[in-house]
Amino acid sequence: MAGVTGIGSGIDIDSIVKSMVAAERAPKQTQLSNLEKKTTTQITAVGALKSAISEFQAALGALNKPEMFQARSATSSKSDLVGVSAGIKAGAGRYQVEVKQLATSSKVALGALKNVADQPITFGSGTLTVKVGEGDKSINIDVNASNNSLAGIRDAINKAGTELGVSATIVTDDSGARLVLSSTGTGKGEDITVAVESDDPSLGTHDLGQLKFLAPALAPDAGSFATEQEYQVALATYAADSGPKTLVTAQSAQITVDGMLVTSKTNKIESAVEGVTLDLKSKTPLGEPLTINVAEDKVGVKKQIQSFVDSYNKLIGVINAQTKVTSVGDDKAPVAGALVGDATARTLLNTIRNELVNTQGGGVLRTLTDIGITTQKDGTLAVDGAKLDKAMTDNFGALPGLFTGEKGLASRLDAKLKPYTEAGGILEQRNKAMTETISKIDKQKVDLDRRITSLQERLYKQFNAMDLLVGQLSNTSSSLLASLDNLPWAANNSKK
Structure with missing residues (x-):
């Protein structure tokens, strides 16, 4: 074994x-x-x-x-103001660029409403039509008993406004609670308007028509007043007004390239210089253009x-x-x-x-x-x-x-x-x-x-x-020796 x-x-x-x-x-x-x-x-x-x-x-x-x-490589002397990139069609050269104004999107505040603790703000039923610009871009919000609060209307606008690029928040100032609408679309004429069709005013504490916003309510322009004091008074009056306000007016970007005026609806300009894309980030100081270099x-x-x-x-x-x-x-x-x-x-x-x-x-x-x-x-x-x-x-x-x-x-x-x-x-x-x-x-x-x-x-x-x-042979040998030792003559021999 x-x-x-x-x-x-x-x-x-x-x-x-x-x-x-x-x-x-x-x-x-x-x-x-x-x-x-x-x-x-x-x-x-x-x-x-x-x-x-x-x-x-x-x-x-x-x-x-x-x-x-x-x-092509492209560099900006002030990349924090204007970024730049160039494609293969870009011609080598130097360009003086001055940013007059940036493209902005529309932002408006609808009328303010006082929110009483024992009687929260609700609205009668109807339809809100939120539109951006003069085209066909709009969304319709049906207001009924399921969503006739400020929060309900805000959520409905955010859900339906994704493709339109419109979002809503609620801001409360000294005049009351407001719906503030913002758009992602930039360029002149891309302003937000809100039309209202009221069905049943008795459904809520307020008529849905109070959320209407058709004409821009602009802040006072300092250049329209004879003195600074008059301007500050008008500005304070505007701030305290509970009516709808235009917070930011949609406008197009304006730059000059070697003194030539270029207008763009967005802050990414691809048509000014062939093959060159300008990414506008901030206005340049008046009379201080930056330099764009394009080279191999x-x-x-x-x-x-x-x-x-x-x-x-x-x-x-x-x-x-x-x-x-x-x-x-x-x-x-x-x-x-x-x-x-x-x-x-x-x-x-x-x-x-x-x-x-x-x-x-x-x-x-x-x-x-x-x-x-x-x-x-x-x-x-x-x-x-x-x-x-x-x-x-x-x-x-x-x-x-x-x-x-x-x-x-x-x-x-x-x-x-x-x-x-x-x-x-x-x-x-x-x-x-x-x-x-x-x-x-x-x-x-x-x-x-x-x-x-x-x-x-x-x-x-x-x-x-x-x-x-x-082992067997050893045992046989031992047995034979023992037998021989027991024979008579073996015993006599042993006594001699």
């Missing part, structure tokens, strides 16, 4: 069997473990290589866009070229790390990368390098060296910033020809890389083969365990049978 020392023979069967089993298992187990470790390391290396290639391809795709070289987006192009170089260097770094042999001392074996001697990595590297030095076309910029990008001893690329800036200043229009189009460097490199990363490509097939190897190793491990278990059981049976036989 496994684990029990031989009773008949006194032999340590368990120790002997374990040693024999371990000796049988060790060579195959070591072989499988080494193969599994090597294959797993290669799978990781191929995964890192594929990831680096994909990142490089993404940089190539971003670089292979003619519109990127047509992009060379910074964005330079950034993308640097991204191309960085992703290429990362790819080369991965290949170098996985294909080099590193010495770690005279008395120790060198450390080899997972893809040392690998044909896939070597072919890929040669393909990329050949394409980088391939001269294209007959223009001013034909190779990477023409824009200050050179290859270092370790295979990575380095950028000479001064030479790149000079090339972009002198020959910016020739840059797209170097990188974009079917014959551009980006397309050519991507075409060489695609067989490695596409579905069913070289790296996927390689990974599939290595995964199958791991599966086979797992199967061989199971087979080894089964064979070793069978061997162990056979050995225990054989040793136990031997032990039993030895």
Whole structure:
């Protein structure tokens, strides 16, 4: 029985069997473990290589866009007053912009009503028609016993006014509680009006008609009064009036571009300068225009070229790390990368390098060296910033020809890389083969365990049978000796 020392023979069967089993298992187990470790390391290396290639391809795709070289950068000398962005149609230039007024939306306060504690405000039934501007934009609010309070009407307006861009709140001032309506629509003429059709005034404490607002009730204009005192008196009278009020009048934005007047219903103006969008945030001080600069987006192009170089260097770094042999001392074996001697990595590297030095076309910029990008001893690329800036200043229009189009460097490199990363490509097939190897190793491990278990059981049976036989022979021997000792002549001999 496994684990029990031989009773008949006194032999340590368990120790002997374990040693024999371990000796049988060790060579195959070591072989499988080494193969599994090597294959797993290669799978990781191929995964890192594929990831680096994909990142490089993404940089190539971003670089292979003619519109990127047509992009424009736009800056505002006072971005807190006017923001700016430019499309590819924008012409390079400088523009003086002065913001005369911003576009605003309408905001009105309906008539104030006193709210008595023992008799809360309610209204008779009817219909409120809330309208914005002179067009057909309006909503109808049916007022009945279910919603004839200020809160009920407010909620009904907020629910129905989403598409119209109208919202309502309740504000209580010294004159009483008011419904305050706001609109999101800006521009001259986009004012809020409220028409009322009353059905049954007796349904509430107030006639629904008291919420009517048709003509703008404007605050006094300081310019209409002879003295400041008269203006302040009129302003105080207006503030104390319980009637409806125009809190904010809808108006259009007005700016000047190089002295030319531009009017817009919104604060985002796209039609003033072709391809340029102005985002108005605040008025400019009188007589102090700000400056808008529109130019070729060379910074964005330079950034993308640097991204191309960085992703290429990362790819080369991965290949170098996985294909080099590193010495770690005279008395120790060198450390080899997972893809040392690998044909896939070597072919890929040669393909990329050949394409980088391939001269294209007959223009001013034909190779990477023409824009200050050179290859270092370790295979990575380095950028000479001064030479790149000079090339972009002198020959910016020739840059797209170097990188974009079917014959551009980006397309050519991507075409060489695609067989490695596409579905069913070289790296996927390689990974599939290595995964199958791991599966086979797992199967061989199971087979080894089964064979070793069978061997162990056979050995225990054989040793136990031997032990039993030895025990039996020992017992027979002892019995014979005892019998011989009991014979008469054996007894006489013993007395002599």
